[in-house]
Amino acid sequence: MYTIGQVSEMFSIPASTLRYYDKEGLFPGIERKSGIRKFSNREIEALRVIECLKNSGLEIREIKQFMEWSTEGSATYQQRKELFETRLKKVAEEMDNLQKTMDMLKYKCWYYETAIQDGNEERILSMLPDKLPPEIQKLYDSAHD
Amino acid sequence: MYTIGQVSEMFSIPASTLRYYDKEGLFPGIERKSGIRKFSNREIEALRVIECLKNSGLEIREIKQFMEWSTEGSATYQQRKELFETRLKKVAEEMDNLQKTMDMLKYKCWYYETAIQDGNEERILSMLPDKLPPEIQKLYDSAHD
DNA sequence: GCTTGACTTAAAGCTAACTTTAAGTATTAC
């Protein structure tokens, strides 16, 4: 059993944020002793799922929905499974998107490395849009679909 | 040369957002004809970079800084290069983080598939924390470092 | 010449996710 301060330390999350999460219903049925929250393994695992769902782009009120489903036993297994499947797809898309972002960033790194070497951008501009070195051309094309 | 409406269509960005970006200084020196903005290839390419930097987690005011550097010629090549290098590192970290998020999501998908098959979570809980099927154990460990 | 549709502005409004504040209670260390 942990206090809010201990959990705050463990997860590097401000206690005020944990209180906010509780107020928003993310720890349904959390135990209390004379007003003070007692975080058990259930809440610790909940917090790991909260972080995961938040990273997947889910909003707090949708995470609350999930936490409510979790208190309803086997009747909501299907909904919960579908939620995770949907989130998985979403994150896979986000990864694809970030891969394109990285390609653009790598292209720009090359661009400025080359500009620094040359002292100007003229040689680069004369290679655009399709006479860049092969590796760089790939990055450029990926970023300029 | 494009009007704000054409650019809005091309990039699927509301015209109001493009005006907001302009107000925030993201199109320094954009041309106007009797008050109306004229988006040239320079602004189109700027918009691609804006999207890229935004996806990398940069704030609008930092993107503005970059756009100002871009008007200052070769004197700022170094800063611009470093900006893209820093962003690249940041996005690579974000990708790692998302990979962990995906592992947790995959684990949860398996969890609920199994719970649906069994009708309850008992068998799964008896396998925790280190007697899960090998492939699933990997996901679980990755998500519970 | 008048209607239509796309553009313009400044300013106010919105939303999510916290974060801070102010005032108070409870527990632990000495």
Added chain:
DNA sequence: GTAATACTTAAAGTTAGCTTTAAGTCAAGC
């Protein structure tokens, strides 16, 4: 017993990034 520390609350404040509103200008088609 008292001082320090950690907890409690409700409510107000903050921030980023838009989005909407209201009032107006401008060019093209009929």
